[in-house]
Amino acid sequence: xxxxxxxxxxxxxxxxxxxxxxxxxxxxxxxxxxxxxxxxxxxxxxxxxxxxxxxxxxxxxxxxxxxxxxxxxxxxxxxxxxxxxxxxxxxxxxxxxxxxxxxxxxxxxxxxxxxxxxxxxxxxxxxxxxxxxxxxxxxxxxxxxxxxxxxxxxxxxxxxxxxxxxxxxxxxxxxxxxxxxxxxxxxxxxxxxxxxxxxxxxxxxxxxxxxxxxxxxxxxxxxxxxxxxxxxxxxxxxxxxxxxxxxxxxxxxxxxxxxxxxxxxxxxxxxxxxxxxxxxxxxxxxxxxxxxxxxxxxxxxxxxxxxxxxxxxxxxxxxxxxxxxxxxxxxxxxxxxxxxxxxxxxxxxxxxxxxxxxxxxxxxxxxxxxxxxxxxxxxxxxxxxxxxxxxx
Numbered sequence: 538x539x540x541x542x543x544x545x546x547x548x549x550x551x552x553x554x555x556x557x558x559x560x561x562x563x564x565x566x567x568x569x570x571x572x573x574x575x576x577x578x579x580x581x582x583x584x585x586x587x588x589x590x591x592x593x594x595x596x597x598x599x600x601x602x603x604x605x606x607x608x609x610x611x612x613x614x615x616x617x618x619x620x621x622x623x624x625x626x627x628x629x630x631x632x633x634x635x636x637x638x639x640x641x642x643x644x645x646x647x648x649x650x651x652x653x654x655x656x657x658x659x660x661x662x663x664x665x666x667x668x669x670x671x672x673x674x675x676x677x678x679x680x681x682x683x684x685x686x687x688x689x690x691x692x693x694x695x696x697x698x699x700x701x702x703x704x705x706x707x708x709x710x711x712x713x714x715x716x717x718x719x720x721x722x723x724x725x726x727x728x729x730x731x732x733x734x735x736x737x738x739x740x741x742x743x744x745x746x747x748x749x750x751x752x753x754x755x756x757x758x759x760x761x762x763x764x765x766x767x768x769x770x771x772x773x774x775x776x777x778x779x780x781x782x783x784x785x786x787x788x789x790x791x792x793x794x795x796x797x798x799x800x801x802x803x804x805x806x807x808x809x810x811x812x813x814x815x816x817x818x819x820x821x822x823x824x825x826x827x828x829x830x831x832x833x834x835x836x837x838x839x840x841x842x843x844x845x846x847x848x849x850x851x852x853x854x855x856x857x858x859x860x861x862x863x864x865x866x867x868x869x870x871x872x873x874x875x876x877x878x879x880x881x882x883x884x885x886x887x888x889x890x891x892x893x894x895x896x897x898x899x900x901x902x903x904x905x906x907x908x909x910x911x912x913x914x915x916x917x918x919x920x921x922x923x924x925x926x927x928x929x
Contacts, residue, residue, distance in 0.1 A: 837875025
């Protein structure tokens with residue numbers, strides 16, 4: 538088990554200050570924060586929805602990634618392409634208390650915040666700044682075209698049924714929203730190994746959402762050396778790579794490890810030129826406290842399908858009494874590497890509107906490895922608490 542931090546009250550946050558920085562205004566009114574220094578690098582924050590633990594990057598370079606491959610294990614395309622996906626546990630903790638056969642009543646208001654556009658010349662500038670990556674990926678596009686496989690329009694799914702198709706395999710997708718706002722998150726675990734998950738840019742302030750197990754390894758501590766590559770293809774970085782300034786998970790993830798708490802937020806650092814990730818790709822919207830039954834498109838760099846581009850599963854999400862409150866279930870055959878991939882409501886290809894992240898991949902549905910998976914439903918309990926602390 539992880540550390541169970543005590544909450545001796547040290548100092549208070551001003552909720553109105555956080556409200557001005559956050560799109561989650563309803564929750565900000567309700568939250569009162571008490572922060573406690575857990576270690577020299579970590580702090581506890583108590584909100585009215587639960588306890589959150591923040592790790593701050595103490596790097597003197599303020600999270601700017603070195604391009605020296607001897608220092609940065611994810612600096613080159615070859616290094617990134619060799620990293621294996623983070624594996625799953627098939628089992629998930631049983632819900633506390635009596636098994637629920639129906640979805641619980643939700644009294645909290647739902648909400649959402651819009652996504653945003655990158656700078657007008659983002660693609661032209663990125664093609665100049667990262668010319669080698671663009672040339673490499675465009676060559677892969679020509680190879681993929683020989684397969685004569687085309688992107689398809691996914692149909693509505695039903696309970697436990699899904700349609701899957703390739704995501705940013707093609708140039709008409711990886712250069713555009715929402716596909717280019719989703720990427721690979723590389724990191725090192727406390728034991729020293731390297732791995733990757735999927736992550737999603739979710740705010741104008743350069744925050745990404747991913748699974749908590751991609752940020753914090755239970756029983757060991759926070760992962761480290763985070764490096765995010767939006768629209769990653771074959772390890773190439775067409776919009777560059779971004780370090781981190783802070784990482785945040787729920788204390789329930791550390792001490793309980795249930796599915797509904799398997800969500801974390803990372804604040805990205807700007808690149809070496811001082812440019813934020815949102816300048817290149819914009820950001821996705823996010824929504825919370827919506828019903829369990831939604832038509833979703835979920836994304837992931839699933840290693841059982843391809844580590845080199847995303848796949849997308851379109852299906853209807855649903856509630857399962859065996860998974861419990863604030864957990865979404867949907868059909869999909871993606872496995873390792875898809876962890877942290879966004880589940881998008883109002884999927885609108887080639888648009889900076891819609892595309893609300895409403896959950897992320899956590900792991901397999903109980904007894905459904907390889908055909909159905911689950912993720913935390915975005916709610917006041919998780920995304921609201923995390924974003925009001927992080928300012929996303």
